[in-house]
Amino acid sequence: xxxxxxxxxxxxxxxxxxxxxxxxxxxxxxxxxxxxxxxxxxxxxxxxxxxxxxxxxxxxxxxxxxxxxxxxxxxxxxxxxxxxxxxxxxxxxxxxxxxxxxxxxxxxxxxxx
Amino acid sequence: xxxxxxxxxxxxxxxxxxxxxxxxxxxxxxxxxxxxxxxxxxxxxxxxxxxxxxxxxxxxxxxxxxxxxxxxxxxxxxxxxxxxxxxxxxxxxxxxxxxxxxxxxxxxxxxxxx
Numbered sequence: 001x002x003x004x005x006x007x008x009x010x011x012x013x014x015x016x017x018x019x020x021x022x023x024x025x026x027x028x029x030x031x032x033x034x035x036x037x038x039x040x041x042x043x044x045x046x047x048x049x050x051x052x053x054x055x056x057x058x059x060x061x062x063x064x065x066x067x068x069x070x071x072x073x074x075x076x077x078x079x080x081x082x083x084x085x086x087x088x089x090x091x092x093x094x095x096x097x098x099x100x101x102x103x104x105x106x107x108x109x110x111x112x113x
Numbered sequence: 114x115x116x117x118x119x120x121x122x123x124x125x126x127x128x129x130x131x132x133x134x135x136x137x138x139x140x141x142x143x144x145x146x147x148x149x150x151x152x153x154x155x156x157x158x159x160x161x162x163x164x165x166x167x168x169x170x171x172x173x174x175x176x177x178x179x180x181x182x183x184x185x186x187x188x189x190x191x192x193x194x195x196x197x198x199x200x201x202x203x204x205x206x207x208x209x210x211x212x213x214x215x216x217x218x219x220x221x222x223x224x225x226x227x
Binding site (some may be wrong): 006040041042043045088090092100101102103104105106107109 | 117144145147149154155156157158159162202206214215217218219220222
C-alpha cells in the first residue's frame with residue numbers, strides 16, 4: 001500500500017469558508033497531482049507539481065490553489081468555498097521509471113452547504 | 114482528442130462467476146495502460162500496468178489484456194468475490210508527456226451479489 005495520506009477524509013462546511021486539504025507522501029516522489037472526481041465520473045486533473053516550488057494548473061479549471069514548499073507536502077486551498085466545489089479530491093504522486101505509476105491517497109470528500 | 118471509453122458502465126454478477134470489462138482508448142502516443150480498482154469513497158489502487166510490448170498481465174484473479182493495434186484492453190476477473198465490488202478504471206498514459214499525464218475512463222461499476 002502506498003504511503004500517501006490525505007486529511008481530512010470528510011469535510012462539511014458552509015459557503016464562504018476558507019479550507020485547506022492536506023496531502024503528504026513519504027516516498028520522496030517529486031511529481032504530485034490533485035484530481036477532482038464527481039460520482040460516477042472520471043478523474044480530472046486540477047493541479048500538478050514537478051517538485052519543490054513548482055505548481056501548475058491542470059486540465060480542469062479550478063478556483064483552488066496549491067503550494068509545494070516541501071517535497072512531501074502538497075496542500076490544496078480554497079479561499080472561499082461554494083456549493084459548486086462539492087466533490088471528491090484525490091491527491092497522487094508519481095514513482096518515476098520504470099513504471100511511471102501514480103499512487104493515490106484515500107481522497108477527501110468535500111461538501112459545501 | 115485523447116479519450117478512454119469503458120464498457121459496460123455497470124455490471125452485476127453472482128459470487129463465483131467470471132466477468133470481463135472492456136476499455137477502448139485513443140491516447141497517442143501511448144505509454145502504458147493501467148487498470149485501477151476504486152472502492153467507494155477511496156482512492157484508486159493499481160491492479161496491473163502494461164506497456165506497449167506487453168499483451169497480457171495477471172495479478173491474482175485479475176488478468177488484463179492489451180491489443181495496442183486496435184487500442185483495446187480488457188480486464189478479466191475470475192471466480193468473483195464480494196470484495197470485488199468496486200469501480201474498475203482504465204487509465205492510459207501519454208508517452209509524449211514529461212508530466213506522466215494520465216487519461217482516465219469513467220469506470221465500470223461492478224457489483225458482486227452473494
